Structures are given as structure tokens and as C-alpha cells.
Amino acid sequence: MNAVITGWSAVSAYGFGRHAFTEGVVSGRATAAPAMEGAPDTHVCWVPDLDPKNILDGKGIRHLDRASQLALATFSELVEPGVDTGERAGVVLGTTAGSHQVELDQIRDTHRNARPHHLAPKQVASGTMNCAAAQCAIRFGIHGPNTTVAGGRGAALHALGYARRLLAMDRADSVIVGAVEEATFARAWFTHAAGTRPGQWLGEGGAAFRVEPSGTSRPVLAEVLGIGTRLALNVREGHLPKPQVGEGGLHDTLATCVREVLARAEVSPSSVHAVVGPEPEGLFKDLADVPDLSFMGDTGSVSSAYAIVTALGVLRLPGEVVLVTSADPDGAVACALLRLGNSRSDHDG
Amino acid sequence: MTAAAVRRVVVTGMGVVSSIGIGLGDFTEGLRSGRIGARRATSFDVTGFPSELVGEVAGFEPERWIDDPSRLGRASQFAVAAAAMAVEGVDLDYLRARRALISIGTTNAQSQDVDAIATTAVLDSPERMDPAIARRVTSQGIPNDIARSLGLSNVDSYVIGTACSAGNYGIGDGVDAIRLGEADFALCGGADAASRRTFAAFHRLGLVAPDACRPFDAGRKGIITGEGAGVLLLEDLESALARGAHIYAEVLGYGLNCDGVDPVAPTRESVARCIRLALDDAGVKPSEVGFISAHGTGTKTNDITECNAIRDVYGDSPPPVVALKSMLGHAMGAASSIAAIGCVAAMNDGFIPPTANHREMDPECAIDCVPNAAVSAQVDIVQNNGFAFGGDNAVVVLGRYDRSSR
Numbered sequence: 215m216n217a218v219i220t221g222w223s224a225v226s227a228y229g230f231g232r233h234a235f236t237e238g239v240v241s242g243r244a245t246a247a248p249a250m251e252g253a254p255d256t257h258v259c260w261v262p263d264l265d266p267k268n269i270l271d272g273k274g275i276r277h278l279d280r281a282s283q284l285a286l287a288t289f290s291e292l293v294e295p296g297v298d299t300g301e302r303a304g305v306v307l308g309t310t311a312g313s314h315q316v317e318l319d320q321i322r323d324t325h326r327n328a329r330p331h332h333l334a335p336k337q338v339a340s341g342t343m344n345c346a347a348a349q350c351a352i353r354f355g356i357h358g359p360n361t362t363v364a365g366g367r368g369a370a371l372h373a374l375g376y377a378r379r380l381l382a383m384d385r386a387d388s389v390i391v392g393a394v395e396e397a398t399f400a401r402a403w404f405t406h407a408a409g410t411r412p413g414q415w416l417g418e419g420g421a422a423f424r425v426e427p428s429g430t431s432r433p434v435l436a437e438v439l440g441i442g443t444r445l446a447l448n449v450r451e452g453h454l455p456k457p458q459v460g461e462g463g464l465h466d467t468l469a470t471c472v473r474e475v476l477a478r479a480e481v482s483p484s485s486v487h488a489v490v491g492p493e494p495e496g497l498f499k500d501l502a503d504v505p506d507l508s509f510m511g512d513t514g515s516v517s518s519a520y521a522i523v524t525a526l527g528v529l530r531l532p533g534e535v536v537l538v539t540s541a542d543p544d545g546a547v548a549c550a551l552l553r554l555g556n557s558r559s560d561h562d563g
Numbered sequence: 564m565t566a567a568a569v570r571r572v573v574v575t576g577m578g579v580v581s582s583i584g585i586g587l588g589d590f591t592e593g594l595r596s597g598r599i600g601a602r603r604a605t606s607f608d609v610t611g612f613p614s615e616l617v618g619e620v621a622g623f624e625p626e627r628w629i630d631d632p633s634r635l636g637r638a639s640q641f642a643v644a645a646a647a648m649a650v651e652g653v654d655l656d657y658l659r660a661r662r663a664l665i666s667i668g669t670t671n672a673q674s675q676d677v678d679a680i681a682t683t684a685v686l687d688s689p690e691r692m693d694p695a696i697a698r699r700v701t702s703q704g705i706p707n708d709i710a711r712s713l714g715l716s717n718v719d720s721y722v723i724g725t726a727c728s729a730g731n732y733g734i735g736d737g738v739d740a741i742r743l744g745e746a747d748f749a750l751c752g753g754a755d756a757a758s759r760r761t762f763a764a765f766h767r768l769g770l771v772a773p774d775a776c777r778p779f780d781a782g783r784k785g786i787i788t789g790e791g792a793g794v795l796l797l798e799d800l801e802s803a804l805a806r807g808a809h810i811y812a813e814v815l816g817y818g819l820n821c822d823g824v825d826p827v828a829p830t831r832e833s834v835a836r837c838i839r840l841a842l843d844d845a846g847v848k849p850s851e852v853g854f855i856s857a858h859g860t861g862t863k864t865n866d867i868t869e870c871n872a873i874r875d876v877y878g879d880s881p882p883p884v885v886a887l888k889s890m891l892g893h894a895m896g897a898a899s900s901i902a903a904i905g906c907v908a909a910m911n912d913g914f915i916p917p918t919a920n921h922r923e924m925d926p927e928c929a930i931d932c933v934p935n936a937a938v939s940a941q942v943d944i945v946q947n948n949g950f951a952f953g954g955d956n957a958v959v960v961l962g963r964y965d966r967s968s969r
Contacts (some may be wrong), residue, residue, distance in 0.1 A: 254689070301820065301836070311672060311702045312724060314681075317760060321681035323764045330611045331766035339826040339952065341764050343702070343724030348953025351823035357833065360821035361732060362673065364702035364722035372721040379739040381948050385819070388584055403689040404680065407697035443719040445710045467716065544698075544707055546720060 216439075216473050217378045219469030219552075220422040220432040222523045223291035225284055226525075227259040227510045235421075236527050239505045246415050247512065250399050254406035258397045259417040270353055279313035279340035279414045280396035280418070282349045288392060288420030293354045297388060297432075298424060304359035304386035305347050306377045307422075308369025308393030312343030312362075316399035342368050346394050355399070358386045368540035368548035369393045369515035370421070370522060375441045377425050388430075392422025393519040397511075405512065410543045417511025421519035423526065433557035435526045438550060439535065442475035447544040468539060468547040470492035487531050490521040491539030491549075502531060518548065525552055532556045569742035571965060575808040577904045578640045578648025582618035582789055583890050586648060590901075591908040593890065595937045596918040598889050601775065601787045606637065606675065607759040613766060614773045617757050618789025618892020621827075629712065629718040636673040636699055639708040641792035641897070642754035646709040649750060649796040655713060657806065661747035665706040665720040666736040667754055667794070668729025669896035670951075672702035672722060674758035681760075705754055709794075719746070720798040727893070728858075728901030728949030729753050730793060730870030731957035735817035737797045747802060752900030754792035761895065762788055768827070770862050775920040776893075778859040778886030779866050786860050789892025793900035810964040812907040815944065816845030822954025828864050829950050834872035841946065841958035842876070849877045852943030854933075855913045858950045859886025860893055869948065870928040883938075884930040887930045899949030903959055906945040910963045915940045943967070 223231065227245035228238025238245075246257035261284065263412040265274035269286050278286075285307065293299065316337055324330040342360040351360045359380050364516060370393040377389040395401075397418035405411050428437065443517060448462030472494045488502040505528060507513075507520055518540040525536045530552055539549040579586065583593030592598075603609070604617035614674045625632035625640045628647040632640055649699045650658065671677075673786040677700050680692040706720040719740075723732040730753025737749030742787035765788055772784040803810055818840025842849060857869055866886075873881050887902045888894075894901055909916050914937045919933025921934035 216722065252689075305821075309702075309724060310679075311700065314677065314700075317677050317679040318684060320760050320763065321678055322685040324759055325682065325686060329613075330615065330759070331763040333763055333767040336768060338764050338767055341760070342726045342952055343672070344726045344951065344953045344955055345826070347725075348821070348826060348955060350819040351954065352826065355823055357821055357823045360725070360823075360953070361819075362724035364705045364724040365667075366701055369721070372719060375719060375745075376736065379736070379743060383739050383745055385739075400681070400684075403684060403692065404697050404700060407680065407689070407694050408700075409694060409699070411657045417594040445707055445716050445718050445720050447711055447714065448714050462716070476946075542701075542703070544701055544704055545711070546703060546707060548719075 215382050216428040216437055217381055217425050218428050218430060218434045219423050219436045219526060220426055220430055220434060221292055222526050223288055224421040224523050225261055225288045226419040227261060230261060230287060232527055239524060239528050241419045242506060242509055244509055252399060253402045255415060257385050257415045259415050261419050261466040274412050277336040278349060279316050279345060279395045279549055280398060281313050282346040284393040284396060284420040285346035285350055286353055288422050289350050290352060292390060292422050298390055299355045302387040303356050304380055304389040305350050306361045306363060306373040306389055306391045307347040308363050308365055308373045309343060310366055310514045311364060313340055313396060314400035314404055316340045317398040319557050324439050332421045350529060352536045366515060366542035366544055366546055368518050368546055370519035370541055371540055371548035371550050373549055381427050388424055388426045390422050391425050392420060393515040394420040395514040399553060411512040415511040419513055419516050421516055421521060421523045423443060434555040435557055436552040436554050437479060439553055440475040440551040441477035442471040444471040446547060449545040464541045464547060468492060468541050469497060471547050473498060475549055481535055483553060485535050486537050487534040488529055488536045489539060492541045571800040572738045572741045572797050573803050574795050574811040574814060574907060575798055575803050576649035577811060578645035578794045579901055579904050580620055580623060580645050581791040581891055581901050582620055585623060591912060594905050594909060595914055597917045597919045597935060598890055599919055606757060612762060614771055616787055618787050619757055620791055634677040635708055637756035638673050638754045639705050642667055642705050643708050643712045645792040645794035646750050651793045659714055663715055664717045664735045664737055664740040664746040664749040665709055665718050666723055666733040666751045667706045668723040668725060668733040669753060670726045670729060670755050671758060671761055671895060673700045673707060674761060675756050676700050678758050678760055696954060709750060725955045726951035726953060727895055728899055728951040728955055728957045729896035730898060731949035731959045734900060734903055734959050735819060735957055738814050738817060741797055741799050748796060748798040752792055752794040753897040755790055755895035755897045757788055757790040772861060776861040776889050777920045778889050778918055779925055779930060779932045780921055781923045781925040783861045787860050787892040789894040791894045791897045791901055793897055793904045802852060811960045813964050815847055815960040815962045817841050817957060817959040818844055819957040824954055827952055829868045831868050831872045834869060834956055835875040837956040837958050838872060838876045841960050845960035847944055847960055852882050852946050853945050853966050854883040854885060854945055854947060856906050856947040857884050857886045858948040859888050861888060867927045870930050874960040881930060883915055883933050885916055885933045886918045899947060903961060905949045906947050906961050910942050910945060913939055913941060927942060
């Protein structure tokens with residue numbers, strides 16, 4: 215069974231929906247805006263005008279963590295009742311760690327309130343990583359497998375691999391795969407302290423795409439030819455990051471991962487027309503230009519989801535093979551080899 | 564594709580860190596004797612809370628399995644130690660030459676690390692957060708730490724963050740990856756560390772029992788939060804036989820679904836459907852199941868909903884339904900993976916573990932919970948339930964490898 219992708223959506227610093235994403239990414243506009251109070255940086259690449267009142271019917275959204283709000287906004291443009299709903303439809307949603315902001319707020323409550331367990335009651339359900347995926351299931355009626363995959367920058371690629379197995383084992387007829395990440399005071403400081411986004415503003419957003427078995431009646435935006443993952447073993451020495459070059463470093467490990475996927479899919483490097491994400495050095499020639507996604511800031515787990523929907527919606531390479539890659543500072547590398555379909559995906563224009 | 568057409572998946576290693584025992588032998592003895600893991604919490608400050616009991620891991624010596632434990636958060640230490648136990652005796656070069664899935668379920672990931680830097684941020688200044696701790700609060704660090712500790716680079720390594728059923732999700736993930744030939748072996752299960760924030764959240768929901776966890780009991784008052792890790796080494800039957808591995812059990816199948824109804828309360832029909840999905844995937848009839856390891860949290864809602872869902876599938880005479888959380892506490896994302904290991908240990912040693920702390924059966928539950936003392940029994944097949952906030956259900960079915968009916 216080969217998996218195919220038949221739809222996508224995105225909420226980003228360029229705004230809501232496919233059109234805003236495509237237009238913004240192609241423009242290469244900067245998106246940074248003044249940061250939240252007390253942040254370690256002066257700017258953050260916000261999703262502009264994220265307003266709980268405008269998400270679905272607006273009811274009960276305000277109390278959710280921002281990541282869950284972003285997930286619901288992202289799903290709103292993609293979910294088709296009857297296709298993406300019911301017992302045979304699934305959700306596999308990537309994240310780095312859910313909402314660190316809820317965790318920080320709750321820790322503050324444990325220290326500041328009269329009793330340590332006097333947490334804000336409406337925030338408790340947002341305190342687990344699966345809140346966003348579960349909210350999508352509840353609000354849209356998606357009763358099949360519902361899995362949260364925490365995987366750093368490559369989360370959407372790990373999630374795609376997981377979803378492909380669900381389909382291969384006939385556990386679902388279709389799966390919405392994606393990732394969400396929130397820009398909050400807590401994530402700004404945690405990533406700042408960790409030093410994992412040197413020189414980058416904090417970013418946020420959500421992206422999702424529908425994965426189905428090949429043979430679907432819906433137009434195919436891309437066929438998944440292969441997925442690869444590896445872990446670089448030489449990125450941490452004690453508490454300090456090591457240079458990312460050389461054997462066991464991120465770059466070499468990504469190159470190994472990519473070569474393995476190409477070999478398994480029996481695709482030669484010369485057939486790859488574009489790479490979205492970090493490019494393994496020396497493997498490819500004459501690649502097509504790909505827009506720079508860094509204008510949306512460090513979007514964490516969403517960066518790999520944005521890379522995939524960029525391949526689907528922004529690149530104009532019908533029928534060609536595109537490689538999507540990711541490399542996380544903690545060592546995980548991942549890639550997906552896609553053959554783009556001949557369908558146009560920006561059908562909302 | 565049906566389960567029958569694909570590779571058979573067997574358990575060839577098990578590592579467990581729990582409040583009632585560390586390592587398979589100690590843990591199994593704890594289960595058999597009905598040992599209670601609840602104790603006054605020491606790994607975080609319980610001053611001011613309505614209770615102080617936690618199913619905390621005691622006597623854990625991480626340096627037995629980890630070269631420099633101070634580099635790892637508590638959840639990672641549990642996970643790495645459990646993984647090391649699971650691969651004990653296996654040639655690491657054999658594993659390094661093969662493709663692996665490392666899929667670890669968790670509710671709160673590096674909870675104590677997050678608590679630590681969040682506390683610095685709110686009581687002192689975010690500028691004084693420890694960078695070393697900040698670097699390791701990404702959830703994926705847990706399976707990555709397992710891979711690094713074993714020198715495994717050819718891996719797909721991530722966390723399943725599906726809260727309190729995540730351990731079963733991890734096991735199911737490993738099963739599918741091996742069935743499909745995407746992985747030669749899997750290290751899967753779950754890990755969680757008790758923390759101040761988790762303790763506060765369950766207290767806020769009114770779900771923490773003041774004295775003991777009493778699943779199915781008329782006087783039950785909730786959970787005892789807990790911690791630990793359960794990691795299973797899974798591989799396909801042929802490779803296990805070829806390398807002469809000891810086979811503890813076969814994972815016959817699993818099922819997963821989502822209530823999609825309520826953020827907190829479970830749904831009877833959906834839980835029943837998940838049980839049916841698991842039994843179908845395993846090719847097992849309800850009459851073949853020797854006992855059910857319940858999610859069995861000891862909350863009012865869970866236990867009634869779960870017992871009703873079991874009767875929906877099994878009829879009015881289900882097999883014994885036991886709740887290991889009565890002994891272990893609720894180890895969150897680790898809970899169902901520790902329970903799965905407990906199921907295998909019990910099958911192999913010929914007993915059904917008890918539901919501890921039991922006084923009087925709730926007539927709305929009305930099952931045989933094997934109260935307070937293990938019973939001897941020859942059991943071939945066990946069903947292991949895991950449910951989570953958000954309505955995320957996962958049920959795993961395990962069988963003795965040498966059972967007669969295979």
C-alpha cells in the first residue's frame with residue numbers, strides 16, 4: 215500500500231488558510247512583531263489575529279491552550295464531514311511538548327495560591343500533551359485512532375510514518391496528520407535558555423494534511439514514496455552541544471538517512487527536483503529554488519509540517535520528486551520522499 | 564491487510580521500574596504478594612496538599628544502568644534503565660546492525676525538569692533557568708536517551724504523548740512496525756515521573772484518594788498518582804527463534820480509538836468498541852481471555868464505565884478483572900506498559916494478580932476483581948486496558964507463547 219496526500223491546510227504567521235500561507239511564503243515577507251511582555255527577545259512571529267471567538271462556534275475555545283486553538287483553526291479548513299470524521303478517520307498530531315505555558319501557569323498557581331492544588335480549573339484539561347488532538351476529535355467528531363506524536367522539529371515526519379502504518383494495518387481509512395506549536399512566554403524562555411534557536415525569533419502555527427491509501431477517489435497532491443529517520447549520536451557531550459559536523463553529527467546522519475530512503479524507494483538523487491528543509495551536502499545537483507520558511511521564525515514541530523505543505527501547495531513541480539527533511543538539535547533527523555501529483559491544491563482561490 | 568497475513572510479534576525482553584519493584588523479578592514478586600507502592604512523596608514537596616501519598620519509585624539506583632545519571636531527567640532515567648533491563652543479555656552490536664522503532668508513551672514527559680525551570684521562572688527569574696535542564700525538556704529526549712545509551716542510530720525515535728493510555732499506544736506502535744517489516748525490533752512502552760504539577764492537577768480534579776486506591780470498591784475515592792517505566796523489547800517471531808531468544812509472550816494484537824466526546828470522562832460505547840477492535844486484531848474470542856488487566860483507576864466514573872463496557876463485550880460473566888493501579892498507583896503514561904509487563908509475568912508464573920485495598924464490591928461494578936490476594940491460575944491470553952483524558956483508548960491483547968490454542 216502506498217499512502218497519498220489529498221488535502222492540506224495551514225495557519226501561520228502569514229494568516230489563516232492555504233491561500234494566505236502560499237502567498238506569504240512565496241512573498242518571503244518578514245512576519246516578526248513585538249514580543250509578549252517579559253520575553254527574552256524583542257520580536258515573535260505570531261499568528262496574527264488568533265481570536266478564540268472566530269474558531270468554530272467560539273464556545274469554550276478561550277479556555278484552551280493556544281496550541282489547541284491553533285489546531286482547531288488549522289483543522290477547520292481541512293476537515294470534510296464524512297471523509298475526515300467518524301470511526302474510520304484518525305488524527306496524528308505532532309508537537310514538541312504540548313503547552314509549556316499551561317505547565318508554567320500551573321506551577322505558578324501551585325506556589326502563589328492559598329493551596330498548592332488550587333489550579334485554574336478550566337486550564338486542567340489543557341495540561342496534557344494530547345489536548346490539541348483530543349479537542350480536534352471532540353469538536354469535529356473524529357472517532358478513529360487519535361495519537362499525539364512528540365518529536366521535535368521532525369514531528370510531522372514521524373507522525374506521517376505512524377499514520378502510514380495505521381493505514382497499512384487498516385486501522386483507519388484516512389488520517390489527518392500535522393503539527394501545532396504555540397508562541398508563549400514559557401516556550402520563548404525555555405528555548406532561549408536551551409539555546410536551540412540561535413538568532414531566530416520564536417514562531418508558531420499549525421499545518422495539517424490528509425493521508426489516505428492510494429486508490430482514493432480524491433485528487434492526489436502527492437504520493438509518499440518513502441520515509442526515513444535516524445538519530446545523530448554525536449550531538450551532545452554532557453550538557454554542551456557539539457559541532458554538528460563529522461561522523462555521528464546531524465549533517466552526516468541526515469545524509470545517511472536520505473541515502474537510505476532514496477535506495478529503498480529506488481529513486482536516484484538526480485531525480486530529486488527540490489529539497490524542503492536542511493539539504494544534505496553534496497548529494498543533489500540543480501535543485502529548484504525553494505522559498506525560505508525561516509521568515510515564520512522557529513516553529514518547532516510545525517517546521518516539518520510547513521515543509522510538507524510547502525511541497526504540496528507552493529512548489530510548482532507537477533509529477534516531480536521532492537524531498538522534505540528535518541534535523542532537530544537533540545539529534546533526530548527525518549525525511550520524506552514525495553512524488554507531487556498533477557492536481558492543484560490551492561482550490562480555495 | 565489482516566493480522567494473520569503479517570509477521571507474528573513476540574516479547575523477548577521486559578524492563579520495569581515501578582513503585583512496587585524494580586526489575587522483572589522484584590516487580591513480579593510485588594504483584595504476586597499484593598505489595599502496595601504508595602508512600603509519602605520525597606521527590607517533590609507535598610506541603611500544603613490535601614494528601615501526601617504517591618506511588619513513588621523507591622530505592623532506584625540509576626547508576627546501575629546509566630553512566631552519568633545526572634545528565635538525564637527522572638523520566639529519562641526510568642526509561643533508560645527499563646530499556647537496559649529489556650535488552651539485558653542481547654548483543655548490542657546485533658541491535659545496532661538492525662532497524663529499530665523506539666516509541667515511548669508519556670503523559671508529562673520530563674515533568675520534574677519542567678517543574679524545576681518553571682519554578683525558577685516564577686519564583687526567581689527566567690534568566691536563571693538552568694540551561695542544561697532547559698535543553699532536555701523536549702519530550703523526544705526520552706526515547707533519544709534510550710537510543711543514545713544503547714548506541715542505536717538507525718531508529719525512528721519519538722514520544723507518544725497520548726496521556727494515560729500512552730504506554731499501550733507505544734506497544735501497539737511497535738507491533739505494527741514489526742508486523743509491516745518497518746522495524747526489526749522495537750523498544751516500546753511508557754515512562755513518567757511523578758511531579759508537583761501532576762499531583763496538583765489530579766487534586767484539582769478531585770480525583771486523588773486520601774489513603775489508598777481501591778478500584779471497584781464501593782468506598783473508592785480516586786487514584787494515587789504514581790510513576791515509573793515499562794519498556795518491552797518486541798521483535799518478529801522468526802528473528803527471535805533464529806537468535807535463540809527467550810520468548811516471554813506474544814503480542815496478539817491491539818486496538819485504539821477515540822471517544823471524541825468529553826475531555827475527561829470516558830464513554831462506555833467507545834471503550835467497548837476499542838475492546839472489540841483489539842480482540843478482532845488479535846483474532847481472539849472473549850471466551851479465550853483468562854483475565855482482564857483493567858485501566859482500573861479507582862475513580863467513580865472510570866470503574867463503572869469500564870465494567871459496563873467489559874460486560875457489553877463479554878456478557879454477564881466476564882473473566883476476572885483486576886486493577887494493578889491498586890498496588891502501583893497511576894503511573895500515567897507508563898501505567899499500561901507496566902501493566903502489560905505485569906500481565907506477561909503473571910501468565911508465565913501461573914497467577915492472576917490481585918486488586919489490593921479491596922473492602923466491598925461496588926454493585927455497579929460487580930466483577931471478580933481478585934480481591935487482595937493473588938490466585939493461582941493457568942492463563943493463556945490477557946487483555947490489558949488503557950484509557951486517557953481526551954478519550955484516547957488503547958487495548959493490548961497478549962498471549963503465552965506456548966499456549967495450546969495458537
